[in-house]
Amino acid sequence: MTHLPAADIRIDEALVSELLRSGAPALAHHAPVASGEGFDAVMYRVGPEHAVRLPRRAHAADLIEIEQRWLPVLSEGIATQTPVALLAGKACAEFPRPWSIVPWIEGETVASMPVAERSGLAVGLARFVGDFQRAAPASAPANAYRGVPLQNRDHDVRGYLQTAGISQSDELLEIWEQALRAPVWNGPALWLHGDLHPGNLIARDGVLTGVIDFGDLTAGDPATDIATAWLTLNREDRDLFFEAIEPSYDLDEPLLERAQGWALLMSVAILSAAPDNPDLVGIARHTIAQLVAEERGLF
Incomplete structure (x- = not known):
């Protein structure tokens, strides 16, 4: 059982x-079907075309509101489908938190x-990242765990490497320290999905x-989302990804080293937090x- x-x-x-019945009576004749549960939210499919997304933990209420506020704007001009709220449900007596259809x-x-x-998937994923990473306003949601300088997460990563039982921990520590040595991002804060791993990608x-799942939506270092090239693809398909992506910045060596650092951070965090979840x-x-397997100094 996955906990x-x-x-x-x-x-x-x-x-x-x-x-x-109270918020979307036109859909009330459909029987809700549980279709997914994550750390922060749960989904119920409602009929053939809709789903209801609800926060299952108190802190996730803010994440739902962030999605409701920003996704309609950020999804404009994006070819890939995103879960833009068709109805932004408000806290009520039955459920004291925001929820979305x-x-x-x-x-x-x-x-x-x-x-x-x-x-x-490689080309479509590259196009999504390139199109999504636009300059963000100062009012973009803050996130202490995504888009920030990797040094901010150094203590966490070293702790994960010590406690997650990873046999390659020495090699990973070398990769992490190389990412820490890379110059920090000094460009504009760009919009980030923040959690662009295969569990949050849909294919047909x-x-x-x-x-x-845009709950980690924030702005900052684009390397955070470029990490999906290692989280999602193999070496050959990463080549396709990097050939197809057209970002507004240079995919230089420091950025790619930081992207590897973000991929490492996310993977060891998974092993520490969800060791019994087979997909993660x-x-x-x-x-x-x-x-x-990547050659050091490849970039």
């Missing part, structure tokens, strides 16, 4: 049906696809069709193998 942090509020089919994005999570079958017929552990193990 998640305990929810601090009751969410079930009866609650979702009640919210639909979003489009249902057909497909499978990329985490469920064999890595060797992901070559068709081998092509990227959707990106979900698979992402982490893949990423570590890619990083260790």
